Structure formats: structure tokens, C-alpha cells
Amino acid sequence: MSEMTIGQYYPADSFVHKLDPRTKIMLTLLYILFIFMVKSVVGYAVAFLFLVMAIMFSKIPVKYIIKGLKPVAFIVTLTIVINILWTKGGNLLFSIGFIKVYAEGVVVAAKMGVRLMLLVSTTSIMTLSTSTIDLTDGMEMLMRKVPFLKNSAHDISMMMSIALRFIPTLQEETDRIMKAQKSRGADFDSGNIVQKAKAMLPILVPLFVSAFQRAGELAMAMEARCYRGGEGRTKMKVLKYTKRDAVAYVIGFLFFAVMVGSGYIGLPF
Amino acid sequence: MNNIIEVKNLSFAYDSDEPDKKALENVSLSIREGEFVGIVGHNGSGKSTLAKMFNGLLLPTQGDVFVMGMNTKDEDSLIDVRRTVGMVFQNPDNQMVATIVEEDVAFGVENLGVEQSKIRGVVEDALRAVDMFEFKGQKPHQLSGGQKQRIAIAGIIAMKPKCIVFDESTAMLDPVGRSEVLSQMHKLNKEDGVTIIFITHYMEELIDADRIIIMNDGSYYKEGTPVEIFSDTDELKKLRLNVPETVELADGLRKAGMNISHNVLTKEDLVEAICQLK
Numbered sequence: 001m002s003e004m005t006i007g008q009y010y011p012a013d014s015f016v017h018k019l020d021p022r023t024k025i026m027l028t029l030l031y032i033l034f035i036f037m038v039k040s041v042v043g044y045a046v047a048f049l050f051l052v053m054a055i056m057f058s059k060i061p062v063k064y065i066i067k068g069l070k071p072v073a074f075i076v077t078l079t080i081v082i083n084i085l086w087t088k089g090g091n092l093l094f095s096i097g098f099i100k101v102y103a104e105g106v107v108v109a110a111k112m113g114v115r116l117m118l119l120v121s122t123t124s125i126m127t128l129s130t131s132t133i134d135l136t137d138g139m140e141m142l143m144r145k146v147p148f149l150k151n152s153a154h155d156i157s158m159m160m161s162i163a164l165r166f167i168p169t170l171q172e173e174t175d176r177i178m179k180a181q182k183s184r185g186a187d188f189d190s191g192n193i194v195q196k197a198k199a200m201l202p203i204l205v206p207l208f209v210s211a212f213q214r215a216g217e218l219a220m221a222m223e224a225r226c227y228r229g230g231e232g233r234t235k236m237k238v239l240k241y242t243k244r245d246a247v248a249y250v251i252g253f254l255f256f257a258v259m260v261g262s263g264y265i266g267l268p269f
Numbered sequence: 270m271n272n273i274i275e276v277k278n279l280s281f282a283y284d285s286d287e288p289d290k291k292a293l294e295n296v297s298l299s300i301r302e303g304e305f306v307g308i309v310g311h312n313g314s315g316k317s318t319l320a321k322m323f324n325g326l327l328l329p330t331q332g333d334v335f336v337m338g339m340n341t342k343d344e345d346s347l348i349d350v351r352r353t354v355g356m357v358f359q360n361p362d363n364q365m366v367a368t369i370v371e372e373d374v375a376f377g378v379e380n381l382g383v384e385q386s387k388i389r390g391v392v393e394d395a396l397r398a399v400d401m402f403e404f405k406g407q408k409p410h411q412l413s414g415g416q417k418q419r420i421a422i423a424g425i426i427a428m429k430p431k432c433i434v435f436d437e438s439t440a441m442l443d444p445v446g447r448s449e450v451l452s453q454m455h456k457l458n459k460e461d462g463v464t465i466i467f468i469t470h471y472m473e474e475l476i477d478a479d480r481i482i483i484m485n486d487g488s489y490y491k492e493g494t495p496v497e498i499f500s501d502t503d504e505l506k507k508l509r510l511n512v513p514e515t516v517e518l519a520d521g522l523r524k525a526g527m528n529i530s531h532n533v534l535t536k537e538d539l540v541e542a543i544c545q546l547k
Binding site for chain 1 (some may be wrong): 279321326348351355358362363364365366367368369371372374375376377378379381382383384388392408409410424425430503
């Protein structure tokens with residue numbers, strides 16, 4: 001349960017940590033967008049360099065980033081396999097029965113795999129270097145700028161922060177319920193997948209019941225503290241852009257320009 | 270003293286399809302400013318339902334509740350009612366909104382639209398008042414039950430209410446946490462003049478209250494000072510209320526023919542009284 005990286009803050013005193021959350025969110029989104037427009041090997045190298053720099057300036061240990069890749073390993077592998085098998089073109093490398101692997105397929109699959117890993121790693125840096133409150137605040141501020149999200153920006157960010165707030169509480173609860181069921185002879189570890197899934201039912205039902213109860217009580221406590229949505233609400237901490245953010249944006253855009261641009265200037269790779 | 274809360278002929282049914290199944294029936298009472306009032310009753314006596322009437326979380330089916338003259342049914346004054354009467358609930362986990370202690374304390378203040386530059390000062394004062402200042406950057410789930418409950422209290426005092434309702438706020442705590450919260454209540458009452466309404470089923474926590482109101486089966490049963498209420502232990506037992514050990518012991522000694530005053534409520538009093546016996 002403790003292996004979850006997304007939404008887990010790694011406190012440190014670094015350039016990246018001190019950036020405004022909006023800057024980090026925007027740069028991450030743009031990075032994700034541009035990584036799919038990269039065409040050349042040089043572009044990928046630059047994208048990788050950006051990641052390395054971000055890691056260095058965030059002082060986050062590399063093992064945390066790698067840990068963040070674990071949950072998506074399956075999806076990455078699947079994507080690579082599908083791309084290898086489905087892409088046709090270039091030289092036929094080998095074939096076993098109906099499976100034919102082409103050179104083009106290997107290249108496309110490798111690109112896709114690298115893209116996904118870069119994307120997940122960069123997102124991990126953002127979530128590891130930003131506390132959940134800053135993250136939801138930043139998202140709220142950014143969503144306010146989007147016309148069709150403007151009115152629900154506060155509600156969405158409030159929902160996100162409450163969800164994040166209750167993750168540890170519900171983890172404890174799951175633990176407790178599992179122990180209670182085990183003490184009555186429940187068996188979660190043996191049997192095939194279907195049996196294991198069935199064994200989860202006695203955990204999920206009480207967990208949901210208690211989650212609903214908690215939600216009801218929390219709503220009442222929020223009302224008692226004069227909550228009435230985002231209108232008329234002030235904030236203790238207000239996000240402020242600093243020079244640091246300008247520097248980050250400039251560096252970010254330079255990298256993005258090279259990442260995408262390198263595909264159009266006739267480089268050999 | 271002025272009445273801060275006035276309840277007039279209040280009846281309430283949770284289910285509007287079954288208006289005869291009343292959680293509260295024809296309750297009238299008033300709470301004076303600066304008082305420490307305990308409200309007791311066994312499970313299902315309507316005490317928690319009554320508590321939620323004091324700040325308009327629930328509205329009467331019949332009758333009215335007035336907070337400083339404002340009717341809780343009046344939607345325009347609902348926010349003023351809620352900033353006058355704050356509320357601390359039973360489960361400390363289910364009333365925390367934010368992931369950081371100081372952010373949680375700020376929640377109510379932010380809702381009131383207090384000027385941004387003033388919020389931090391108010392929040393830090395509230396945290397100091399409950400002796401939790403050094404925990405301001407921590408995550409709530411790392412704290413003990415008593416500490417979490419004190420954070421919840423800080424979140425309420427930051428809004429500067431005139432009255433705070435504690436709805437069984439000690440029920441889920443260990444003895445240490447319970448005494449922390451209880452002494453916090455008395456401190457607020459004595460030092461800041463905050464009216465305290467304490468809903469509980471632990472009678473021993475009300476020994477120092479100014480007044481105890483007993484609820485029974487959704488109705489007002491009786492009220493009195495702790496000495497008056499505890500003087501009839503048989504009646505309390507009949508109402509399925511637990512009698513504090515010392516009171517019970519004093520009562521037993523009295524029945525055995527020893528001369529012990531009805532004023533004896535605490536362990537210290539009892540020791541003193543027994544030493545005086547000849």
C-alpha cells in the first residue's frame with residue numbers, strides 16, 4: 001500500500017520544489033504534448049536531457065522516479081508488443097508462423113516505449129516535488145482560465161483535495177477491515193484470480209459503507225464551518241509567480257523548440 | 270445574562286413521510302451566554318439531533334430555534350448563525366478537510382471570506398490557543414485522536430464563535446485525549462467567555478458544568494446543577510444514564526447511613542468527606 005508514488009510528496013529544498021505549481025503543471029502538460037510530436041532521435045535525446053535536468057534540479061532520488069515507473073511497466077510492455085506486431089513496413093526481420101516482425105515495427109515500438117517512460121517520469125517529478133495542496137491550488141487557478149471549466153474549477157479542486165486527504169484514512173480502514181476478516185478466517189492469498197477477486201468483496205462492501213458515512217459526516221462538518229462553495233471564499237496562501245518561474249518557462253520552451261524542431265531541419269537521425 | 274440560543278416548542282421528524290416518528294418532540298429550552306451546559310441522554314434520546322438544530326444543520330419540523338435572535342429557518346442569516354455557533358463533531362477524522370494542519374484550521378476562516386493578509390495570524394493564534402502551534406505543518410493522519418480533535422477545535426475558534434457545540438467530541442478518544450479536550454473546553458469557557466454546549470453520555474465529564482439538561486426519548490426531561498442532577502442516582506439509572514463512580518460510591522455510603530453531603534462529586538471531595546467522618 002505504501003508504494004503509491006502519485007500524490008506522494010517528497011519534501012526537499014530545490015529549484016523545482018520552489019517553482020509555482022502552475023509552472024510545473026503547464027510545463028508537464030506541454031512536455032507531454034510535445035513528446036508526441038518528436039520525430040528525430042536527437043529530439044528524444046533532448047527530451048531525455050530535459051528529464052535528467054529536471055531530476056537534478058529537483059534533488060529527488062532517481063529511485064523514486066523508477067518506483068513511479070513500476071505501476072505502468074505493464075502498459076508500456078503491452079504498447080511495445082502491440083506496436084511490434086501490428087506495424088508493417090521496412091525489412092522483414094523474422095517471422096514465426098503468423099507473427100511477422102518488421103524493422104519499422106521495432107523502431108515505432110521503441111519510440112512509443114521511450115515516450116511513455118519519459119511522460120510518466122516527468123509527471124512523477126511534478127507530483128513528487130509539489131505538495132497536494134499546491135497541486136490542487138495550481139490546478140484550480142489554471143482551470144479558472146479555461147472557459148468551460150471556469151465555473152466548476154473550485155469544485156473540482158475541492159473534490160481532488162478531499163480525495164487525496166482521505167487516501168491515508170481509507171488505507172488504514174482497509175487494513176483494519178482485512179485484519180478483521182482474516183481473524184474470522186477469510187483467505188485473501190490463495191486460489192486463482194477469480195477466487196481472489198471474490199475474496200475482496202467482504203473488504204470492499206464495508207469499505208464503501210464506511211466511505212459513504214464519512215462523506216456524509218464530512219459534508220456536515222464543512223457546512224457547519226460555513227462552507228458554501230468557492231464564492232466569497234478567500235485563501236490563506238495565494239500562488240505567486242516569481243523570477244524563478246520565468247527562468248523555468250524560458251528553459252522549458254527552448255527544450256521544446258529543439259525537441260520538435262530537430263525533426264524538421266534534415267538531421268540524419 | 271442574555272440567552273444566546275432559544276429553542277421554542279421544537280419538534281422534528283427525520284422522515285417527512287412518517288411525521289409521527291419524531292426524533293424530537295416539543296422541546297423548549299434556552300442557553301445563556303457564557304454558560305457551560307451539558308446535554309445528556311441515552312442513545313436515541315435526541316441529544317445529537319438537538320445539537321444539529323443549534324446551528325441550522327437541521328431545521329425544525331415544528332417550532333423555532335433562535336440564535337442571538339436570528340431564526341435558523343431564515344436562509345439569509347444562516348451563515349451568521351453558523352459563525353456564532355461553531356460545532357465540533359465526534360469523529361476527528363471525518364471533520365478534517367485539508368491535508369495539512371494549518372490549512373485545515375484556515376478552512377472555516379477562508380469560507381468566511383476574511384481578508385487574505387489576516388488569515389495566517391488568526392490561524393496561528395487559534396493553533397496556539399490549543400497548544401498545537403508546533404504541529405502546524407504536519408499531516409492530520411500522523412496525529413493522535415486527542416490532537417486531531419484539538420485541531421478541529423482550533424478550526425472552530427479561528428472563526429471566533431460566541432458558542433461552541435461539542436457533539437460527543439470525546440466519545441472516540443482515549444482517556445488522555447478526552448481530558449485534553451475537556452480541559453480545552455473549560456479554558457475556552459473561563460478565559461474567553463465562550464458558551465459551551467457539551468453533548469455527551471459520559472456523566473463524569475459534566476461534574477464541572479454550570480447546568481445539565483437531560484433528554485429522554487426525544488423530549489426535554491429535566492435540568493439542574495450537577496449537584497442537583499447527581500443527587501438522585503436511582504432516577505439517573507432509570508433513564509439509562511451512567512452515574513460517575515464517585516457519586517455512586519458516595520450514594521452507597523449515604524444509604525449505609527454515613528453522613529456525606531450531596532455536594533460530593535469529585536474524588537477529592539469524597540476523600541475529604543470520608544476523612545471528616547467520625
